[in-house]
Amino acid sequence: MRISDLFKMGLRNLSRRKARTILTVLGVVIGSLSIIIMRSIGYGMENNFESQVMQQGGLTTITVNTYADIIDEEGNYIDMKEQTLDDNLVEQIRQIEHVKAVSPVIQKNASLNSGKYMGWIYITAMELETFEAFDFPALAYGAYPTEEDNTSIVFGANMPQDFYDPSSRGYNPVQVDMQKDKVVLKFDEYPVNEKKKAFSLPLKNIAKMEKTDGEYDYNSYMDIDYFKEIYRKYCNTLSLEDRKKAMKTLSEYQQIKLNVDNIDNVIEVQDAIEKLGFQSFSMMQYLEPLQKASETLQMVLGALGAVAMVVSAISIANTMVMSIYERTKEIGIMKVLGCIVTDIRKLFLLEAAIIGLFGGLMGIALGYMASWAINKFGAPVFGSLMSGNYMYDMENTKFSIIPIYLPLAALAISIAVGLASGYFPARRATKISAIEAMKTEG
Amino acid sequence: MYNNKDEYIIEVKNVKKIYRMGKERISAIDDVSFTIKRGEFCCLYGVSGSGKSTLLNLMAGIEKLTSGQITIKGKNIHKMGEKGLAKFRQDNLGFVFQSYNLMNAMTALENVELPLVFKRIGAKKRKKMAKDMLVKVGLGPRLKHKPKEMSGGQQQRVGIARAFVSNPEIVFADEPTGNLDSKTSKEVMDLIREMAKTNHQTIVMVTHDRRLAEYADKIIHIFDGKVENIEIKEHNPVETETNTLGQEVSMTESGVVGILDQPVTA
Numbered sequence: 143m144r145i146s147d148l149f150k151m152g153l154r155n156l157s158r159r160k161a162r163t164i165l166t167v168l169g170v171v172i173g174s175l176s177i178i179i180m181r182s183i184g185y186g187m188e189n190n191f192e193s194q195v196m197q198q199g200g201l202t203t204i205t206v207n208t209y210a211d212i213i214d215e216e217g218n219y220i221d222m223k224e225q226t227l228d229d230n231l232v233e234q235i236r237q238i239e240h241v242k243a244v245s246p247v248i249q250k251n252a253s254l255n256s257g258k259y260m261g262w263i264y265i266t267a268m269e270l271e272t273f274e275a276f277d278f279p280a281l282a283y284g285a286y287p288t289e290e291d292n293t294s295i296v297f298g299a300n301m302p303q304d305f306y307d308p309s310s311r312g313y314n315p316v317q318v319d320m321q322k323d324k325v326v327l328k329f330d331e332y333p334v335n336e337k338k339k340a341f342s343l344p345l346k347n348i349a350k351m352e353k354t355d356g357e358y359d360y361n362s363y364m365d366i367d368y369f370k371e372i373y374r375k376y377c378n379t380l381s382l383e384d385r386k387k388a389m390k391t392l393s394e395y396q397q398i399k400l401n402v403d404n405i406d407n408v409i410e411v412q413d414a415i416e417k418l419g420f421q422s423f424s425m426m427q428y429l430e431p432l433q434k435a436s437e438t439l440q441m442v443l444g445a446l447g448a449v450a451m452v453v454s455a456i457s458i459a460n461t462m463v464m465s466i467y468e469r470t471k472e473i474g475i476m477k478v479l480g481c482i483v484t485d486i487r488k489l490f491l492l493e494a495a496i497i498g499l500f501g502g503l504m505g506i507a508l509g510y511m512a513s514w515a516i517n518k519f520g521a522p523v524f525g526s527l528m529s530g531n532y533m534y535d536m537e538n539t540k541f542s543i544i545p546i547y548l549p550l551a552a553l554a555i556s557i558a559v560g561l562a563s564g565y566f567p568a569r570r571a572t573k574i575s576a577i578e579a580m581k582t583e584g
Numbered sequence: 585m586y587n588n589k590d591e592y593i594i595e596v597k598n599v600k601k602i603y604r605m606g607k608e609r610i611s612a613i614d615d616v617s618f619t620i621k622r623g624e625f626c627c628l629y630g631v632s633g634s635g636k637s638t639l640l641n642l643m644a645g646i647e648k649l650t651s652g653q654i655t656i657k658g659k660n661i662h663k664m665g666e667k668g669l670a671k672f673r674q675d676n677l678g679f680v681f682q683s684y685n686l687m688n689a690m691t692a693l694e695n696v697e698l699p700l701v702f703k704r705i706g707a708k709k710r711k712k713m714a715k716d717m718l719v720k721v722g723l724g725p726r727l728k729h730k731p732k733e734m735s736g737g738q739q740q741r742v743g744i745a746r747a748f749v750s751n752p753e754i755v756f757a758d759e760p761t762g763n764l765d766s767k768t769s770k771e772v773m774d775l776i777r778e779m780a781k782t783n784h785q786t787i788v789m790v791t792h793d794r795r796l797a798e799y800a801d802k803i804i805h806i807f808d809g810k811v812e813n814i815e816i817k818e819h820n821p822v823e824t825e826t827n828t829l830g831q832e833v834s835m836t837e838s839g840v841v842g843i844l845d846q847p848v849t850a
Binding site: 143144146147151154155158471472474475476477478479480481482483484485576577580 | 641644646647666667670671672673674675677679681685686687689698699701702703704707746
């Protein structure tokens with residue numbers, strides 16, 4: 143028989159018992175639907191982790207802070223401890239396996255002054271070689287510090303924020319064009335020593351990052367060596383007492399940042415740092431409980447999908463066996479009229495596959511609807527599932543994303559389930575004796 | 585020419601069929617041999633239970649035989665594989681059944697199309713062939729009717745159209761009028777004979793009705809699984825029956841009914 147004739151005949155046979163066919167299809171629908179929802183939630187979560195955490199500074203980044211939060215396994219804050227971060231520790235961390243890049247970090251507030259107007263920036267000074275390793279954002283203009291010229295200051299996309307006139311009574315923000323206007327940098331940490339000329343650094347070499355919607359936008363970055371150089375100059379203008387205090391901040395860092403070669407090794411490296419006696423922080427710490435929660439959810443849904451698929455396979459097999467009983471006489475007639483047995487087998491396999499196909503297609507359609515509904519109304523449910531997760535932007539978060547391969551895979555699985563469960567009934571149909579079959583009533 | 589083997593389209597040689605019913609062995613066909621010529625209208629005549637239907641099924645390859653051989657068009661059909669036999673049926677055999685055996689879900693047209701569907705003939709061509717055939721059997725206005733919407737005679741006409749649509753060389757008919765009244769029976773028989781004549785087809789018909797057997801050129805009397813007598817009718821242009829297979833054949837003149845050894849219908 144031709145394929146088109148097999149299709150026509152198969153569809154006709156299925157439509158003869160509409161109610162039974164629909165019920166059988168329904169089983170497949172539930173199976174494929176739960177597979178799609180399961181995977182789409184899993185995919186949605188992975189996607190969220192990546193995009194949201196990337197904005198926060200990358201998943202492979204670990205920071206060791208002077209003031210470290212102590213966090214329990216569920217991600218809840220317990221205590222805080224103070225730890226001394228020096229060059230010695232930087233070297234020790236550099237030796238840990240899987241560490242790709244390490245940099246001490248000095249963070250200081252500084253003021254920018256343009257005429258009578260003033261603005262604030264938060265400087266993060268790091269080793270210039272590590273900017274690339276930490277996947278710093280692309281620049282709108284200017285250049286990152288290099289070995290040849292380490293004097294550039296890289297502003298985050300939102301920096302500096304508006305300038306204002308400190309002597310004015312009201313707050314009247316003004317925009318300063320960093321590229322055109324003359325701007326000088328000053329430190330205001332310690333009182334100005336009247337005996338010496340106050341420190342001020344005219345800014346010449348500036349760069350600006352593209353917008354990332356993350357922490358980069360509100361920071362300004364410099365090379366740590368250049369920062370130390372200018373900060374020492376600043377120290378020299380201070381009183382003796384203040385100078386000592388100020389110089390100490392150059393040898394004891396606020397932070398050590400390091401980058402790990404692979405997400406999977408982040409926790410391992412953190413454990414190693416803990417062995418050195420230091421508390422560290424990474425996004426992975428927050429993600430782990432989240433990922434576990436989503437894995438559990440996926441497993442529950444996956445088990446549901448698998449069970450639904452097995453049940454629908456049984457249901458298809460049952461339908462096909464019933465159908466063969468009812469059509470015994472027809473099968474006999476077909477055989478006598480010269481229908482080759484492979485065509486009979488193909489016919490029944492095709493009917494089973496069509497049930498799978500319809501179930502899969504409906505499952506896909508419902509899957510898209512369910513995905514939409516989850517994203518629209520699912521926030522409260524999923525939000526509570528992700529307790530302790532402060533960074534979720536509930537408005538725009540997609541909990542369920544259906545990648546293009548998913549409906550195709552669901553369809554393939556549905557059809558495969560149909561074929562598999564139709565196999566034995568189809569074989570049974572081919573073995574029916576024509577002469578016996580024709581004697582049956584039907 | 586008459587002794588030429590090609591002349592015999594069907595050769596049945598020492599065929600035996602034994603059924604096993606539990607421990608008992610029932611001999612349904614016991615060492616039967618005969619031949620059927622090309623274009624002949626042959627009737628297997630006997631009471632119910634005589635084994636005539638079994639013999640037909642054996643000849644059509646629907647049932648397996650226990651021993652002996654059946655040759656159709658020079659091919660031993662019981663040596664063929666399942667697929668080969670199916671193809672052979674598609675190309676050479678047509679079937680008319682007592683209970684019509686139509687597909688209830690299909691219209692008359694679709695039923696007649698069915699053998700052509702199995703032969704992989706294109707939809708347009710086979711639709712035309714089936715339609716022409718239904719018009720020939722007088723069912724032109726009933727193409728779209730389903731079997732349940734037709735009378736027995738009409739259903740059997742559909743059955744006949746289905747049997748003849750692919751122009752097979754041999755048509756097997758198992759009690760084709762068994763479920764019909766005598767008037768319709770006559771119409772159906774006339775139709776079968778006429779169709780076969782126009783295309784020089786060989787008919788093998790099973791019946792227990794002597795009046796229907798009269799349509800045949802050759803009547804093979806079956807009793808208790810054995811060939812009792814082979815009767816040649818005069819309207820047949822073939823003059824003599826040559827006993828090629830050594831079977832004891834008693835010759836009778838045409839039209840002579842009520843031969844001594846004819847079984848009495850129980």
